[in-house]
Amino acid sequence: MEKNSMTRKIFAAFLFFFFVFGFRVETIFAKGISEDSLMRVEIRSDAMRAIPQIEVTTIDPTQMSDTFAKTETPIGQIYQFDLINKEEYDRKKPVQIEIAVPADLATQRMHGARYIAFYNGTKKIWQALPSQENEKTHVVQTSIHLPYARLMIFEEEIPGVGAASWYGYKNCDCAASPDYPKGTRLLVTSVADPKKSVIVRVNDYGPERDVHPDRIIDLDKVAFKKLAKLGAGVIDVRVTLVK
Numbered sequence: 001m002e003k004n005s006m007t008r009k010i011f012a013a014f015l016f017f018f019f020v021f022g023f024r025v026e027t028i029f030a031k032g033i034s035e036d037s038l039m040r041v042e043i044r045s046d047a048m049r050a051i052p053q054i055e056v057t058t059i060d061p062t063q064m065s066d067t068f069a070k071t072e073t074p075i076g077q078i079y080q081f082d083l084i085n086k087e088e089y090d091r092k093k094p095v096q097i098e099i100a101v102p103a104d105l106a107t108q109r110m111h112g113a114r115y116i117a118f119y120n121g122t123k124k125i126w127q128a129l130p131s132q133e134n135e136k137t138h139v140v141q142t143s144i145h146l147p148y149a150r151l152m153i154f155e156e157e158i159p160g161v162g163a164a165s166w167y168g169y170k171n172c173d174c175a176a177s178p179d180y181p182k183g184t185r186l187l188v189t190s191v192a193d194p195k196k197s198v199i200v201r202v203n204d205y206g207p208e209r210d211v212h213p214d215r216i217i218d219l220d221k222v223a224f225k226k227l228a229k230l231g232a233g234v235i236d237v238r239v240t241l242v243k
Helices: 061-067
Strands: 006-010 029-033 039-044 054-059 073-083 095-100 114-120 125-128 139-144 148-155 161-167 174-177 185-190 197-205 215-220 235-241
Touching (some): 039 054, 054 061, 095 148, 114 139, 125 148, 185 215, 197 215, 215 235
Parallel strands (some): 161 215
Antiparallel strands (some): 006 054, 029 039, 095 139, 174 215
């Protein structure tokens, strides 16, 4: 185990909230929480043949800095969880993971999508897990079917080129963005016809990346019509921050 790592053993405060009807016992969660309280592991009792024993460790990311790809932006600490009695774990049941973005990083700058990745020791790479961030609490959630993993939040770069759709909202040169905060001014240019562009102000959040991964902006129909006919539906655009 790395030096200077902060280790906290959580021998799951396994609280049994159960309801007995005949011989039936309802399943519950066992939880492990990191020392800084930013990372939480949860596992259902029906995934275990014995009471879970969860060890949670916080690792300084500088100890693994050589494992980060140049295109990856790591956020916060590395968290390692270890289900000590892993032989009792049913891998068909997922382990639920939550990691909160540190408060000083949550809203201080513009960023692309945030996701949790686990370190694949065999391939020596960080592999992204399907993740979702709560935009209000800045908690990133995922699940994994492993009894042990090192996990960390990463940020994607804000995409500059992608798809744009339109919506009828306030009839203005405005837009919804999943990356830029409200009030930001953006130059949106048609990829098909670079002579057509429009400056919009972000006034809403969206589109949801887990639903529309290729769309980087939704334009009000007034702004969209300056780039293409509404009948086009979706067009490719280049988005640039106006400073």
